[in-house]
Amino acid sequence: MNIKELKSKTLYKEYALDIPYSEVDILINNKINEILPTVTLPGFRKGKAPVNIVKKKYETNVLSEVIETLVQDKTRNLLDEKKIKPARQPRIDIKKYEKEKPVEIEVKIDLEPEIKLQNFENFSLKKYEIDFDKKTLNENYNQFINSQKQYKKIDLKRTIKNSDKVYLNITTEDESVPDFLKSQKNLPIVTDSDYQVLPDISKKLISKKAKQGDKIKLLFDLKEVIKSKDKKEVEFDIEILSVEETTPFKVNEEFLKKIGLKDEDEMKENLKKNLTAQYQQALN
Numbered sequence: 001m002n003i004k005e006l007k008s009k010t011l012y013k014e015y016a017l018d019i020p021y022s023e024v025d026i027l028i029n030n031k032i033n034e035i036l037p038t039v040t041l042p043g044f045r046k047g048k049a050p051v052n053i054v055k056k057k058y059e060t061n062v063l064s065e066v067i068e069t070l071v072q073d074k075t076r077n078l079l080d081e082k083k084i085k086p087a088r089q090p091r092i093d094i095k096k097y098e099k100e101k102p103v104e105i106e107v108k109i110d111l112e113p114e115i116k117l118q119n120f121e122n123f124s125l126k127k128y129e130i131d132f133d134k135k136t137l138n139e140n141y142n143q144f145i146n147s148q149k150q151y152k153k154i155d156l157k158r159t160i161k162n163s164d165k166v167y168l169n170i171t172t173e174d175e176s177v178p179d180f181l182k183s184q185k186n187l188p189i190v191t192d193s194d195y196q197v198l199p200d201i202s203k204k205l206i207s208k209k210a211k212q213g214d215k216i217k218l219l220f221d222l223k224e225v226i227k228s229k230d231k232k233e234v235e236f237d238i239e240i241l242s243v244e245e246t247t248p249f250k251v252n253e254e255f256l257k258k259i260g261l262k263d264e265d266e267m268k269e270n271l272k273k274n275l276t277a278q279y280q281q282a283l284n
Contacts, residue, residue, distance in 0.1 A: 001074055002102075003081070012110050013084065016095075019074055019103040027070055028055070031062040067097065075107055087112045130279045132272065140275050141268060145251070151244035159209040163192045163246050166205065169239040170198070176226060177234055186241060198236065199224070205240075214240045 002018040032055045037047040039054050075090055087110040096104040132140075151165045160166055166189045172182055181197070191202035198220045210216060215237070222232045251264050261267050 015107045017105045027066045148249045150247045153244050157211045159211050160205045165244040167241040172236045174234045212243045
């Protein structure tokens, strides 16, 4: 086997190998002799056909396995000869294979990086402290308060508007619709939420000027839901059970008890700690 170094870098090496065809032929013959006792050919008893005839018929069948075995063996020999410890399995590319000619392959070997440890006594560490101004803390507090939505049921039969929470019954007879969507009872829809169980259902309810007690039919394109290539419009029966509107959120004793805090100051301190942890995680 001829070995030629193509590249030698810090983190990898590349070699070209020329493997004599005679080595391929020896492995093919060994494989043919291995399967010979099981071969049955017309005019010969099982296992009694001449080797040259069996080889002519089955050489192509065993060639792939032979080449793979040979290449793996030669790659291992290369690593042993060059005393290389690869970081992972070498990448092998068979560049040329022709009968009666040397097999040409290229091998790329990724090397383990050389890591030199420094004396840690020479290192100095800096500890950063995060200090928020009053404006940042107030903005963070207000964002939290605004995220705590509360709703109350309305008695008036007004039309649905953006920011309402609506409870619906939805049904369809279309068999192509997934079972979880065919029939839903008392389904909550938050009209200003990014998540909509049916595409643009909130916009459709608002544009229809729907209100509590209405029973309407709406069409939805479920192309994305059912993973269809084409448009798929499905009609749903919609019953509007109730409508709730947002109410201003207030930090009261009930809310504080629910989240396990004694007062609003402690809540503000917890929010500050959470914000500090987020910044520290980003710095790390």
